[in-house]
Amino acid sequence: MKVFQKTKMLTDAHLHYCPGCTHGIVHRLVAESIEELGVQDKCIGIAPVGCAVFAYDYFNCDMQEAAHGRAPAVATGIKRTHPDKIVFVYQGDGDLASIGMAETVHAAARGEKISIIFINNSIYGMTGGQMAPTTLIGQKATTCQNGRDPAVNGYPIRVCELLATLDAPYYIERVSTHDVKHVLAAKKAIKKAIQFQAEDRGYSFVEVLVSCPTNWHMRPVDALRFMGEECTKTFPLGVYRDKSQG
Amino acid sequence: MASIKIDELICKGCGLCANACPKKVISISAHRMNANGYFVAEAAEPQNCIGCAFCAIMCPDCAIEVEK
Amino acid sequence: MSKILLHGTEAICEGAIRNGCRAFFGYPITPQNEVPEYMSVKMPEVGGVFVQAESEVAAINMVYGAAGAGTRAMTSSSSPGVSLKQEGISYIACARIPCVVVNVMRAGPGLGGIQPAQGDYFQATKGGGHGDYHLIVLAPSSVQEACDFTYRAFDLADKYRVPAMILADGMIGQLMEPVELPPMRDLSEIPEKEWATSGHYGKERRVLNSLIIKPEELEPHVNELQKTYDEIYKNERRALSYMTEDAEIVLTAYGTPARIVKSAVNELRRQGVKAGCIRPITLYPFPDDAYAACAVRDCTKAFLSVELSLGQMVEDVKLAVNGKKPVYFYGRTGGNVPDEEEIVRAALESLKKAEAN
Numbered sequence: 001m002k003v004f005q006k007t008k009m010l011t012d013a014h015l016h017y018c019p020g021c022t023h024g025i026v027h028r029l030v031a032e033s034i035e036e037l038g039v040q041d042k043c044i045g046i047a048p049v050g051c052a053v054f055a056y057d058y059f060n061c062d063m064q065e066a067a068h069g070r071a072p073a074v075a076t077g078i079k080r081t082h083p084d085k086i087v088f089v090y091q092g093d094g095d096l097a098s099i100g101m102a103e104t105v106h107a108a109a110r111g112e113k114i115s116i117i118f119i120n121n122s123i124y125g126m127t128g129g130q131m132a133p134t135t136l137i138g139q140k141a142t143t144c145q146n147g148r149d150p151a152v153n154g155y156p157i158r159v160c161e162l163l164a165t166l167d168a169p170y171y172i173e174r175v176s177t178h179d180v181k182h183v184l185a186a187k188k189a190i191k192k193a194i195q196f197q198a199e200d201r202g203y204s205f206v207e208v209l210v211s212c213p214t215n216w217h218m219r220p221v222d223a224l225r226f227m228g229e230e231c232t233k234t235f236p237l238g239v240y241r242d243k244s245q246g
Numbered sequence: 247m248a249s250i251k252i253d254e255l256i257c258k259g260c261g262l263c264a265n266a267c268p269k270k271v272i273s274i275s276a277h278r279m280n281a282n283g284y285f286v287a288e289a290a291e292p293q294n295c296i297g298c299a300f301c302a303i304m305c306p307d308c309a310i311e312v313e314k
Numbered sequence: 315m316s317k318i319l320l321h322g323t324e325a326i327c328e329g330a331i332r333n334g335c336r337a338f339f340g341y342p343i344t345p346q347n348e349v350p351e352y353m354s355v356k357m358p359e360v361g362g363v364f365v366q367a368e369s370e371v372a373a374i375n376m377v378y379g380a381a382g383a384g385t386r387a388m389t390s391s392s393s394p395g396v397s398l399k400q401e402g403i404s405y406i407a408c409a410r411i412p413c414v415v416v417n418v419m420r421a422g423p424g425l426g427g428i429q430p431a432q433g434d435y436f437q438a439t440k441g442g443g444h445g446d447y448h449l450i451v452l453a454p455s456s457v458q459e460a461c462d463f464t465y466r467a468f469d470l471a472d473k474y475r476v477p478a479m480i481l482a483d484g485m486i487g488q489l490m491e492p493v494e495l496p497p498m499r500d501l502s503e504i505p506e507k508e509w510a511t512s513g514h515y516g517k518e519r520r521v522l523n524s525l526i527i528k529p530e531e532l533e534p535h536v537n538e539l540q541k542t543y544d545e546i547y548k549n550e551r552r553a554l555s556y557m558t559e560d561a562e563i564v565l566t567a568y569g570t571p572a573r574i575v576k577s578a579v580n581e582l583r584r585q586g587v588k589a590g591c592i593r594p595i596t597l598y599p600f601p602d603d604a605y606a607a608c609a610v611r612d613c614t615k616a617f618l619s620v621e622l623s624l625g626q627m628v629e630d631v632k633l634a635v636n637g638k639k640p641v642y643f644y645g646r647t648g649g650n651v652p653d654e655e656e657i658v659r660a661a662l663e664s665l666k667k668a669e670a671n
Contacts, residue, residue, distance in 0.1 A: 001313065001314055002311065002312070002313055003248075003297050003299050003312040003313060003314050004299040004302040004303070004310070004311060004312040005311050005312075006308040006311070007308075010308065014255075014256055014307070015306070015307050017306060017307075018258075019258035019259060019260035019284065020258070020260030020261065020262055020306065021306055022262075022306055023306065024305075024306030024307050024308070025303075025304070025305075025306050028308055041513060041514075042513040043513055044383065044511050044512070044513055046379075047523075049525075053525060054525075056521045056523055060519065061513070061514075061519065062511035062512065062513055062514055062519060062520045062521070063511065063519075063520075063521045063522075063523070064378070064379060064382050064383075064511050064521070064522045064523070065409075065521075065522065065523035065524060065525050066375065066378070066379075067375060067378075067401055067402060067405050070371065070372065070375035070378075070402070073367065073371075073372040073373075073375035073376045073378075073379070074375050074376065074378050074379035074382075075379060076339075076365060076367075076372075076376050076379065077337065077339065077365075077375070077376035077377060077378065077379025077380035077381075077382075077383070077387065078379040078380060078382070078383045078511075080337065080363040080365060080376075080380065081336065081337050081363050081379075081380040081383055081385040081387070082383050082385075082512055082513070085383075085512065085513045086513075102368050102369060102371075102372065103368065103372050103375070105368075106367070106368035106372065110365070179266070179304075180266055180300045180303050180304060183303050183304065184303065213260075219261070220260040220261055220262055221261055221262065221265045224262065224265070
């Protein structure tokens with residue numbers, strides 16, 4: 001009896017992600033959630049620009065590739081004209097919290113009935129390791145090579161907390177992928193985000209801490225430990241809004 | 247008897263499965279490499295497998311199937 | 315059918331709605347504020363979608379999403395806002411998504427002014443964003459045409475799977491004139507888009523994308539786009555020629571200046587000068603044949619392009635005339651619109667210059 005096998009909601013394409021990058025895990029969690037909720041035939045996904053730029057090759061449903069930062073606007077256009085469809089948005093921290101911050105905040109403020117999966121790995125991965133809005137204080141990146149200095153580079157942005165000041169969002173949670181327990185918790189959150197959309201309840205946002213062994217210059221296992229111990233200090237895990245809990 | 251199947255072509259030898267396995271079933275081969283040049287993960291101690299699927303849960307590439 | 319008095323911007327909205335536009339994404343900017351205002355009321359009435367986006371950048375990307383999912387979608391702005399949309403338009407062109415973008419031009423560059431201008435001609439016709447792509451560009455010169463061209467733009471965009479642009483100057487946008495409105499088209503008449511991403515798991519999956527990272531795949535794709543533009547050039551060039559058959563001086567203009575040029579031609583004729591004018595309807599594809607036809611006539615001595623800019627369309631006129639006759643330019647900027655007398659004087663000077671050479 002098969003205990004675990006790959007979901008049909010992922011295509012056969014091999015993931016291009018670096019060894020040990022937990023982007024791949026989150027892809028699976030999103031795909032499994034869609035399949036388990038049985039919404040795959042009316043699902044439209046939006047791929048960002050960043051490490052996940054090839055996500056349209058991986059999710060086995062209709063996909064659109066958005067310009068850098070504009071995925072929430074593209075999603076708004078689709079969802080508003082196709083309210084019966086499930087629209088999920090997959091973005092990295094550069095895409096969502098830097099160039100796309102206005103789209104992020106306003107889609108949330110409007111309460112667009114979409115599900116946003118926000119990958120926070122504190123770095124620009126695809127372009128080779130530059131500082132992101134979520135780069136930790138003191139963390140090295142190719143554009144802050146002595147470590148992020150707030151006097152020069154400002155402080156990391158906590159997007160969940162920021163969006164939680166808005167009235168419209170239905171569900172906001174930050175989860176992580178640094179061990180099995182947390183991956184299973186992340187799956188629960190991602191599934192809720194899509195389920196709330198399927199039940200037409202409102203805007204859902206799940207921020208997922210993800211590792212970047214290549215640009216953190218760590219072995220994959222050490223990168224998970226760094227995520228669990230360091231990243232969660234700046235980005236506390238937890239539920240920041242859940243209107244389903246009354 | 248629980249067992250795992252690792253798709254050696256997809257595996258990138260990242261070691262997250264080995265790290266997650268509570269029974270130390272998996273280890274990264276020291277000499278076997280796949281076509282992409284990665285040292286692949288392998289079930290070195292298959293008899294210890296309890297089918298918990300922790301390895302598959304942590305695998306970023308869906309390279310592992312688990313049976314019980 | 316009776317005529318009703320309509321504002322230019324409202325005529326644009328009616329032209330869109332009556333040809334099946336059911337999604338509008340806009341942002342406030344003078345001189346086209348009435349477009350989003352009108353759409354915010356009318357779209358819900360016809361079961362359509364209206365969103366005031368957080369920026370023109372967001373608006374064009376909402377069009378990308380909605381149109382990519384198969385809905386006839388439109389956005390509107392004015393010069394600075396249209397500059398913000400350029401990246402989005404380039405993506406839309408590459409992903410071959412049909413849509414309509416309206417530019418009610420104002421004086422530039424920079425924040426510029428809010429009075430009418432035509433300084434966005436290059437941006438509209440040469441591709442204002444990155445890469446090799448084009449939009450079909452239609453230039454209304456009346457409120458009636460603002461309605462009719464917007465209506466037609468949706469069919470052209472769908473036919474060729476390209477973005478189409480309505481390029482009007484601020485005056486056309488802000489004029490009120492009587493308009494005969496086309497009947498409301500039944501949505502079922504509009505062919506379904508089999509490439510649209512509207513949820514097809516299991517059947518053939520659809521992807522709309524402009525990332526083609528392998529050169530050996532991107533080049534054929536870009537060549538495919540060019541084949542479409544060649545097809546558009548062959549089939550869709552449109553211009554109106556007025557009294558050019560025996561004209562010594564052929565004036566040319568689009569939008570508001572075209573109306574004043576026409577009266578200048580009549581005035582020149584009254585003064586015994588054989589003048590005529592060409593009014594391009596499509597700015598892309600540029601109706602070069604209309605100019606070439608005049609250029610070969612012995613009677614034609616010179617061309618004069620009149621624009622609300624420092625001279626942009628004049629370059630296309632020169633290309634069309636191909637050196638056979640001199641091509642001159644007269645323009646006003648800053649939001650100023652030339653009057654008939656200025657144009658008559660410029661035409662006479664051009665003739666004098668041509669005869670001197």
